[in-house]
Amino acid sequence: MSLRAKILKKLPLAVAVLPLALLGMFVTAVVPSGWAYAVCAAVGYVAEPGAMKRVTGRMQPLPRVGLSVAAASALRGASALVLLARAGEGESGAFVLAVVGFLAVQALRLGYAGLLLYVWWCRRLPAVTRNVDLSALRIPDAPPRWLMDLHRGPLTFVDLPLVAGAAVAAEAGARWAAGGAGAAVLAGLLALVLLAVPAWRSRHLASKGRVLSAVRAQVQEYEPEVVVYFSGNLQSAYQLNGWLPVLERTRRRVVIVLREREMLPRLDVTTRPVVCLPLGKDLAAFELPSARVALFAANAANNTHLLRMPQFRSVYIGHGDSDKPTSFNPFTKVYDEVWVAGPEGRERYARSGVGVADADIVEVGRPSLWPVATTTAAAPQPTVLYAPTWEGFHGDEGAATSLITMGPALVRSLLARQPRIRLLYRPHPLTGTLDRRAKAAHDEILALIKAANGGVGEDDAGLERLAAQLEALRQPGGDEAQAARDSAGPAADWDTVFAAWQDAYWADDTRHRVTAGSRPGLYDCFNHADVLIADVSGVVTDFLAADKPYAVTNPAGLDPDVFRGRYPAAASGHLLGPDLVGLEDFLDRAGSAPDPLAAERAQLRARLLGSAEADPLAPFERALDALLRRAAG
Known part of the structure; x- marks a missing residue:
């Protein structure tokens, strides 16, 4: 595919069609031809970027003031006036009314943008909260999303009556132009009134000092x-x-x-x-x-x-x-x-x-x-957790990510293993942010896993439904002000829905999985894995709590003694170099009993994680108590 073809493929069709439609409106206005003008106008409206898209997501951090839409509207209005003048209506009173209507529509659009910015400013709190009672601020509901976006809001097609009136007037008489201009002005006034209501209700939030004082008072009371x-x-x-x-x-x-x-x-x-x-x-x-x-x-x-x-x-x-x-x-x-x-x-x-x-x-x-268990959930086939780190910027070749040098090859070997294993692939959240090669390797692994699952991705209707419920509980609706207001207490049904999601996620234990984020969590993956393959990272250290076999990648191919001396967490694990020699032996020995490295892992765990206690939180609490006492003294 040529470079030109690639660029055109990535550009939305509307980006190319809209300028042509506007040009066509001016050409047909000069001709003049009311019917041809109407066709070009219709194409332009349909091609308006974002105009026919469904409104999704939250209110933008900064409201989209609709400059591109305003420019297209001004050009359409100007073309309507050209059409009327070329049709011989330039001396009529209706033409004067059309000009006044055109100017009024542009003024209303400017006023709407200013009012929109005012609403946004009022509702952009200087202190955004969760689990803080903000009832004293009397925060009203967020304005509807469509009202806060000039690209897809009530002014998107406000010039339609003016344009339509001009098109009809070119064929049937000037009075239609005046009527269209009047309708456009009324539509703009109605939109302004609709936005004025939330502007009035949110005006008290413009006092940022008062908002900060209310939040501070609530937190201090805690x-x-x-x-x-x-x-x-x-x-x-x-x-x-x-x-x-x-x-x-x-x-x-x-x-x-x-x-x-x-x-x-x-x-x-x-x-x-x-x-x-x-x-x-x-x-x-x-x-x-x-x-x-x-x-x-x-x-x-x-x-x-x-x-x-x-x-x-x-x-x-x-x-x-x-x-x-x-x-x-x-x-x-x-x-x-x-x-x-x-x-x-x-x-x-x-x-x-x-x-x-x-x-x-x-x-x-x-x-x-504390959530890490030392036993694995029962499964019909052994489960391997592969958790590479990100590419990082610390410059330590031994602690680099294995994705670039050995990731896809490692995954291919795991997926091809007989007897078969189940793979859990957990990339680092920052994977690919610094090195394109890491992103490419990650994408290749995703494709390998999807192919191994028979072309089936992670999509599941039941999981998606539960995930949507969790998202609704986790993140209240509306803009940030409404979300802060509505999050004064914990999500009552969260634990129940989350438990249902976890059960559904792990129910199909024959499929390979790509896990990321907090659902499922890293420790949940530990509990469902039999062995771990990971890079030098905190994942290896934490996995020691599970008391299960693990392998540490050596992507730079350092001498094993040098590697273990530099990275103590690898001392009781198997080393995997970029050639993957020993992978099969590691997987075979990992399932054997007794585990030959169990004693070494116990010693290393005490060295890296501290003395084992019934509650892992206890040493942390003691340190916090001691520091608070010293701070008070």
Whole structure:
């Protein structure tokens, strides 16, 4: 396929047709031909970008003010006036009325755009929340989506009466032009009135100081003891989502503070108060006198906005414990304490020499591991979980992703194995964001899995129905203001629907699966897998809690002794190089009993994850209690 053909294939047909239709309207207006003009106008209306598309999704972060539609409308109106003038009606009173109507329609469109921006401004809260009572703000329902979009709203075809009147007038008399212009003006006025109603009802939300005061008062009434702070790009939401189950279980009062409002829709369900404060000045003014400890799940530039507040004892808790360089980032020395899982985390910082004092390191285990079971769900065939990491930017060739060098070949070997296995493929959420080769390998693996499933994808009507219910419970409808208002309490039916979704997802245990995100979660995949194949990452460390065989990829083909010395988590696992030598032997031995590496895994688990306790949350709670006592003193 030629480059020109590829470009044309990607362009919507309307993009090419609309300019031709507008040109045709001017040509037929000059001729003049009312009927030909009407045909060109009809084609243009149908081709209007987005005009015939079904309205989906939420209100845009910034309202689409419809500049392209306004330009097309102005051109259509101008062509209507040209048609009337060429048809000999230029001296008539009806022509003057048509001109006035044309100008009035453009003014109404401009006024509508201004009012739309006002509504958007009023409803764009300076502090967006979840699980916070905002009844004091009296937030009205969001305006209908079609009303907030000039591309597909009530003004999309407001010039239709004017254009139609001109077309008829060219054949049957000027009076039709005046009538069409009047109808267009009335339609524009009606649209303006429709939008004026939500503008009036939302006007009090324009007082941003009042909104911030109401949110702050509600959060202060909750008297939070701990702030969990998070900032980052939208793909990094998984880093905070991994901590939400822990925050649900801790007995301390926790408030979650976000900085990017677009992060809220990506947050998993929680009953803890969530406050998003996009502006640094609003964060600085958001006083929480009862809170003394701030936990940070990731290193981000915006972290400094909270770190400079002296009332908080800052703790870096990270979002995974692994042998990657990201687990001993030099930036972590800015925190008062760094919490790691086990003794290996402490030694990791000592070896790296990045400046984190040993006295500032606290071992808290991995409090999120309580859902991990040491037995596998019964299945007719062994299940292999392949969980490659992303391409990253740390420059460590040994800890690189296996996707690029060996991913598709590994999946082909697993799918071709006899006796057959069941494959769970779980790519990293950031896969393909830095390297196109990783994205290409990922897409190839998806195609391989779909082919192995007989051409059947992940689509399932029952799962889709349950997923839609979960989404409706997780994310209230309307714009962000309405969603904040309606999320004052937890989703009552969430646990029931989520359990039903999980049962339905795992019911067909003969199919290979592509798993991602929080449904199903990583630990749920652990519980349904017999063995793990993963890159150097926190996935390997956490899998030690399952006490099952695992293999670590060695995509750079480093010497095995060097590899194990550099990455301690691989010590009790099988190594897989880019040639995949030993894969069959690993799978055969993984199903044997007794497990020859079980004792080594137990020792490594204590070293990486800390001493085993009945409740993995207990060491974390003790560390939090101790820090709160020191902060209070």
